[in-house]
Amino acid sequence: MRVAHQRGFFFKSAESYPNSPAGFWDYGPLGVSMKNKFIELWRRELVKRDGMIEIDGSQILPKAVFVASGHLESFSDPIVRCRKCGSFFRPDKLLEEKTKTQIPEKLSNKEYDDMLEKYDIRCENCGEKLRGTTRFNMMFRVGIGAAEEEAYLRPETCQTIFVDFPLLFKTQRVKLPVGIAQVGKSFRNEIAPRQGLLRLREITQAEIEVFFNPKRTEGGKFELFIGSKLPLYKEKEVVIGFSEARDMGLVSNKLVWYYLKMIFDFYVKAGIPEKDIRFRVLSDEDRAFYSREAFDLEVKLSIGWTELVACNYRGDYDLTRHSSVSGTDFSVDDQGEKLIPHVFELSMGVDRSIYAIIEKSMREEKGRKYLAVKPYLAPYHVGVFPLVNKDGIDLKALELSSLLSNCLDTFYDDSGSIGRRYARADEVGVPYCVTVDYDTFKDETVTIRDRDTRVQQRVKIEELSRKLEEMTRYPDIASLSMQNK
């Protein structure tokens, strides 16, 4: 996206060096501002609204954690390298081509070698026999300390939450069900990163892991949204309520429905039109190895429906595994019952979301371009301009600008013509522009111009700050008890 690059939302990392690898991106000043506001909205609409707790965990974790999580074994692709010319191949793909049958991805290296031998598979480049299957793991390996002890950059943020769960449960006076949230970086050594922010090797995730007793997925807040409808997609799209979805076997319980509705509402408030959001119900083959029921929240972008959030019912898989590998007891007490809680997760791709919001907000009419992002997500809330740079108007505008920056993200611009400044502000999504003119000295008023309508209103300077704050603040956190519709 041209504007994003030119105006400083985001750009390729280390661009000034040639041969920088793909899949790493930097956020520029505008991008950081928007990303922070987006995460704050997430905090308000999900974490605070549902009474979750938040942590910020380490990005490097010891090998044992990934033995337990299954990533060391399952988060990898089989790969075979030609001993003569060095080309890489996927043995499963080569075998499928040769035999015209489905080859499971989960065979051992030895089994692949046997099959390569049996079907006499040869290198497509030089004809050499292919042997010696190894694994290409998508995790980045790091060596800790002088001994280079084996550890990995986490491929998903949630493992930190699982590992910390027993301590948090004991010390934070929480009861089931409880959500634990985290925003942070994850790392995946993708083979072919592409499409800008949509496919990265270093990604920002905002994750929520809800821990609950599988026998208690109804009652209380989980009843709140059963009357509302959600767009579910499996082969075709249906917009249906909970009971119908359960009858069709699409959603298993009310707790899942409750959180799907919550994340749906969040994206609407982030500025994605309802009609462009849907939940893809994943089939058995499409789910990750840890997942027993899965929904992808997808948004319709110019490149097609794109996954922004993975919602997985992980069962007790993670806690049970960590419990047995670590030797620590991960079970907790729920109303007198001792159990390993089940987990439902909402794993959000922040970078993808930012991209989606920007794309969905681009407007173009009569040669005018503007970014119609929600005022509370805009990189700057307000721009302050002097109508002309003389007669003290510029000084007055500068003074107002610094006044407003107490509580709003503000910038001052006095270059070029006033129209040019409006246009520049429009392009990066500044929702309101304040202009100081000659009338300001007569009656202590200024104009506020609206980005989307270009309409101006005159406002007293003494009311300016309060008024702008009102216009740019986050929506109120909806009270759950009030939402019973």
Place this chain on the structure above:
RNA sequence: GCGGCCGUGGUCUAGUGGUCAUGACAGGGGCUUCCCAAGCCUCUAAUCCCGGGUUCGAAUCCCGGCGGCCGCACCA
């Protein structure tokens, strides 16, 4: 990783073997300016993706790498 196309200032682009490598937009400084990219003056900015080769001479031809887009595969 495979196949196809591609790589020139921040952006878009001219240039297909030969003097200081085009032009536009964007950006900076100044003048002007009583509200929507106006005008005038001026400045900045590209080791032509990187490395090697062919040649008296390469942005241009050849090889390799890196990167980008599109399909396949993989995924948040």
